[in-house]
Amino acid sequence: MGEDMEMIKILGECGLADAARDWAQNWQLSSTGFNPGKLYFLEPTFLRESCEAMGFDEEIADAILGAAVTIRNDENLQRVAWHCHCLLSGVVPPEKVASFKWPLPTVEGEFTKLIYAPVFVGAYPETIRKHRERDIPAEISTDTFSDLPLWMRHYRGVHGVWGVDQTAWLGNHFRGRLFKLGRLQYESHGFGHESRALRNRVTGKVLVLAGDGLCFRSDGEYDGTNGVFDPDAWTSVFSVSGGVITGNPFSPRGAAQRETVTLDAGEWEVILQKGDTVLGFHIPACGPLLSEDCGKSLEMAAAFFPRHFPEIEFKAFVSGSWLFDAQFEDYLPPESNIVKFLREFYLMASPHSSDSQFFERVFGGHVADLDQAPQDSSLRRAGVALMKKGGRWRNVGALYFPEDLDWGKQVYRRMHTVDA
Ligand SMILES: CC(C)(COP(=O)(O)OP(=O)(O)OC[C@H]1O[C@@H](n2cnc3c(N)ncnc32)[C@H](O)[C@@H]1OP(=O)(O)O)[C@@H](O)C(=O)NCCC(=O)NCCS
Known part of the structure; x- marks a missing residue:
């Protein structure tokens, strides 16, 4: 059978036909080293030790081991896991990787939605090698990896079974290009706004x-x-x-x-300006967004990157999120963590703004009937109140320049006192 036909058959049988377009161009590159029944990242000892080294608890490690059994029992899933391993590890050169967004198989089974978790754990030895090469403190590595269990639990909370679907996002952590520094996570990229x-x-x-x-x-x-x-x-x-x-x-x-x-x-x-290197920062769902922790995190990042990645000459901290919608100031009390947080940044409207992330993160998805929406927190009550007045929630961009760092002082509001 030709390579393409073989790939289409395997993906079809796993319910992964959607991946065919992205994977067709590099499927052959991952075929050489494929050794069914002998994939190191499906071995219980490797997985147990790596999970322990990353600080994962037993429940998470057991689920990942369960996923490895599911993969070991199915040669098609082994081939898929190996392909993703090759994408992550650089066996497939990065310029040939269209995306790390991998669809989930539709085949039945308790752990089939978790098949990419052992693949990420398989990237641990190479990722930790990269961290050590850069002299990154062990607790930062552990903290960074903690996002995999967080997203696994998120998936289980939403779908009732173990799974992990944030593969494009987690691909950053397990290629050594994203770090959790205190409360927030950071990676470098080009500034994408026209502003x-x-x-x-x-x-x-x-x-x-x-x-x-x-x-x-x-x-x-x-x-x-x-x-x-x-x-x-x-x-x-x-x-x-x-x-x-x-x-x-x-x-x-x-x-x-x-x-x-x-x-x-x-x-x-x-x-x-557009194309300049910036540090994108992200807000994981790992507890309250205490203002002091966020300030410390930005200070950590301002010191961490010059020390460990001096070649990343970033100009600003940049983010985009539902959390930066200044309309919260009109609906939540001033002591709300979200309000205190967003007031620290220079905000700017986003050309791709919509309220879908707000609904995803606050109500778990689209709300068809506002009168039926849960009202058990001030944020959820605010969410409904604004919509009932005909307003819409937004995704908003946020900027903070490292040379302005004086957390807690709302430096940009002060510079523009008329807007404060
Ligand atoms: C960011 C986050 C930690 C803020 O939570 P927080 O520190 O509690 O924020 P606040 O103090 O401003 O919360 C104000 C109120 O809203 C509630 N609230 C906060 N986030 C909420 C959420 N996602 N869903 C429902 N209610 C929420 C709080 O419990 C509090 O309720 P109360 O006043 O009735 O006691 C939290 O929203 C979260 O974990 N979000 C998911 C991560 C995320 O969206 N990241 C950005 C991706 S781009």
Whole structure:
């Protein structure tokens, strides 16, 4: 049988036909080393020791061992697990990997939704080698790996069986490119927004200007986000000419302003633009978002990357999440962790904003009938109250420049006192 036909047969039998498009181009690369019945990362001793080394508890280790038995009993699943191992370990060169988003098999069985967990554990020896090469403290490694059990438990909470479906996300941890530093997680990437951040050379004030030719609603959100279009939408400008920069700023609460500003190009320098290296930060669901912990985490990251990855010359901490929607300030008390957190950042509307992440993270998914939505926390009550007034929750971008780090002081709100 030709390679392609063989792959299609195997994937079909596992209920993984959806993976065929991404895997067709590199399936052959993983065929050479495949040795059925002899995959080291399915061996109980290896798995038990690796789980222990990563700090996983017994319940998690048992589930991962259960998944390994399921794979060992099915040669097709072994081939799939081996392929994913090759994607993760670099046997398939990174430029040939379309994505680490792997669909889950539809075959019956207690642990079939967990088949990628042993694959991630299989990447542990190589990942820890990379960590040690960079002199990364052991507790940071352990903390970083703790996201796998967290997502396994999340899957079980939602679906009632063990599973792990955040493979694209966990691929970052198990390729050694993401770290949990205290409360938050970090990885480097290019700044993807069209916006530019500028700093006044004299006062230090930061201003974020929208890109040129983008369409915004009267409320300062990108037109069309959340499916809402505004007949009164306006178009942003950005130009540098004759020593003058003209643009539409975002307020630190995230709304794009229709009124343009003109800045003296000699006084203002661009400190962040599309493509610049930034540290993306993420908020795992591992307990409350205590403000002090978040500040400490950003300080940790500001020291960690220059020390362990000096080649990553990042310009800013950047994130995007439902947690940065400044509308929370109008609906939650000021002592709410979410409110205290978002007030620390320079926020900016996101062109891909929608309320789906909000509903996913707060109600576990889309809510068809607001009157039936659970109302057992102030956030859930706020969620419904805004929607009933005709509002929509958003995904919002957040920026913090390491040179401004003074956590707890809401530095960007202070720079723009009119918005505070
Ligand atoms: C981020 C997170 C830790 C914040 O929780 P927190 O520290 O309790 O936040 P707050 O203090 O602002 O909470 C305010 C209220 O909302 C509740 N709340 C917080 N997050 C909630 C959630 N995801 N679902 C339902 N209620 C929630 C709190 O219990 C509290 O309720 P109360 O006032 O009735 O006692 C929490 O929402 C979480 O774990 N989210 C999942 C992770 C996530 O979404 N990451 C971002 C992915 S991009």
